[in-house]
Amino acid sequence: MRSFLLLLVSGLLLILFQAMPWNVLFPKMGTLNLSFAFVIFVALYCPSLGSWFLAFMLGYALDTLSGCPAGLMTMLNLGALFFIRMSNRIMLFDSLASQATLIFCLTASADFILLVVTEVAANNSLGFTVSGVLSKSVFITLLSIPFFAIYNKRRLSSED
Amino acid sequence: MSSFFRKYQYLIIIAFLVGLALTVSSSNLKDTSNTSFLRRTILDMYAPPLRAVTFLFTGVKHFWNDYVFLLHVRGENQQLRTSLDLLTEQNVQRKELLLENDRLRKLLLLKERSSAKLISAEVIGRDAIGWLKTILINKGENDNVYKDQAVVTHQGIVGRCIEVADTTSRVLLLTDINSSVDALVQRTRSRGIVEGTGTGSGMCELKYISGTDDLVEGDLVVTAGLCGIFPKGLSIGTVRTITKKPNELFQSVELEPSSNLNKLEEVSLLLPAGD
Numbered sequence: 062m063r064s065f066l067l068l069l070v071s072g073l074l075l076i077l078f079q080a081m082p083w084n085v086l087f088p089k090m091g092t093l094n095l096s097f098a099f100v101i102f103v104a105l106y107c108p109s110l111g112s113w114f115l116a117f118m119l120g121y122a123l124d125t126l127s128g129c130p131a132g133l134m135t136m137l138n139l140g141a142l143f144f145i146r147m148s149n150r151i152m153l154f155d156s157l158a159s160q161a162t163l164i165f166c167l168t169a170s171a172d173f174i175l176l177v178v179t180e181v182a183a184n185n186s187l188g189f190t191v192s193g194v195l196s197k198s199v200f201i202t203l204l205s206i207p208f209f210a211i212y213n214k215r216r217l218s219s220e221d
Numbered sequence: 222m223s224s225f226f227r228k229y230q231y232l233i234i235i236a237f238l239v240g241l242a243l244t245v246s247s248s249n250l251k252d253t254s255n256t257s258f259l260r261r262t263i264l265d266m267y268a269p270p271l272r273a274v275t276f277l278f279t280g281v282k283h284f285w286n287d288y289v290f291l292l293h294v295r296g297e298n299q300q301l302r303t304s305l306d307l308l309t310e311q312n313v314q315r316k317e318l319l320l321e322n323d324r325l326r327k328l329l330l331l332k333e334r335s336s337a338k339l340i341s342a343e344v345i346g347r348d349a350i351g352w353l354k355t356i357l358i359n360k361g362e363n364d365n366v367y368k369d370q371a372v373v374t375h376q377g378i379v380g381r382c383i384e385v386a387d388t389t390s391r392v393l394l395l396t397d398i399n400s401s402v403d404a405l406v407q408r409t410r411s412r413g414i415v416e417g418t419g420t421g422s423g424m425c426e427l428k429y430i431s432g433t434d435d436l437v438e439g440d441l442v443v444t445a446g447l448c449g450i451f452p453k454g455l456s457i458g459t460v461r462t463i464t465k466k467p468n469e470l471f472q473s474v475e476l477e478p479s480s481n482l483n484k485l486e487e488v489s490l491l492l493p494a495g496d
Contacts, residue, residue: 077271079350081345092350093351110230123349124245124260128391128399129350129352132242135245136246139235179353179398179419181352184419
């Protein structure tokens with residue numbers, strides 16, 4: 062319960078960071094959806110039932126603090142969690158390379174779905190859509206790698 | 222029964238959460254007139270920390286700009302004084318024109334336009350995802366803010382309120398893909414609709430301008446006052462690029478908004494005349 066609350070508060074603070082300080086610090090960059098990477102982290106390292114509730118609550122909070130259609134981010138979070146849980150039966154995302162690839166693919170897919178549903182993709186060129194999505198996914202992946210690396214190391218050392 | 226639940230508890234709970242997300246999504250599609258209680262609670266819950274963070278960051282920014290980053294201040298000061306003198310002179314001339322306009326209107330027995338009252342608000346947050354162009358402001362229902370209320374700055378229009386909680390509101394910016402404002406080109410009086418493009422360039426598109434209309438770069442576009450949200454005559458933006466294709470009915474016009482929507486700190490909400 063304590064770890065669930067800690068993760069929930071961390072996720073909500075991350076959303077708070079996305080909503081304001083990020084735009085002040087990096088105004089030209091555009092907001093990155095770091096909370097989605099956080100949901101992927103939870104999906105990989107916290108296989109309990111609470112991770113589903115966490116994904117739902119973070120998705121709902123993000124839906125409320127953004128202009129996207131209600132329920133969309135919640136569905137994307139739950140979808141990502143479902144995909145990772147199903148994929149874990151076939152392959153384990155143990156290495157940093159596999160985790161980085163997973164983050165990149167899932168964030169790009171989520172952004173594409175968001176752009177299609179909100180009709181931003183329909184009203185802009187394919188080049189803009191693809192370049193925007195891929196560049197944001199690259200940044201999110203690069204920012205997530207150090208955290209995953211540290212957590213992998215701590216997990217290995219605790220197992221030893 | 223309990224053994225069934227224990228056996229399939231994961232699937233049941235996951236199905237419940239997915240169903241709840243779909244219900245939330247469909248209920249929002251059915252009724253968009255009011256913000257739901259849960260969304261209002263979350264918006265109001267995030268308002269105090271967002272205000273605190275905004276206060277901290279803008280304080281640091283002002284300290285840096287006002288006390289530390291004082292390069293080229295003297296030269297800039299001189300330039301600004303010269304511009305001010307020129308603008309003062311132009312202002313005097315415009316006041317004369319305004320007085321003349323008022324007299325002529327009285328002569329024609331036209332209804333006098335009452336000046337709208339304003340509510341000032343501070344921007345406390347931006348869209349948490351980034352692809353969509355919305356901002357959060359620190360005024361809500363408790364401050365007489367309502368849905369579809371016009372939001373402006375002294376430079377021009379910003380957008381309209383799309384979601385209102387008790388102490389916070391969400392504003393849809395002019396540059397968002399879902400935004401559309403009826404517009405008028407001030408010089409030629411051509412009518413069109415300004416729509417957001419949703420790109421990071423911060424530009425808008427003026428649509429349905431006939432290919433025969435004579436627009437030039439620098440033309441000012443103002444609100445036409447037909448949609449009931451924005452009164453007539455508020456500045457929307459300036460024409461930047463015009464693309465005319467020979468076989469097309471309408472020309473494609475790109476517009477730069479008058480207000481700098483990427484650096485909004487304070488905005489004003491228009492109260493209807495008579496409030």
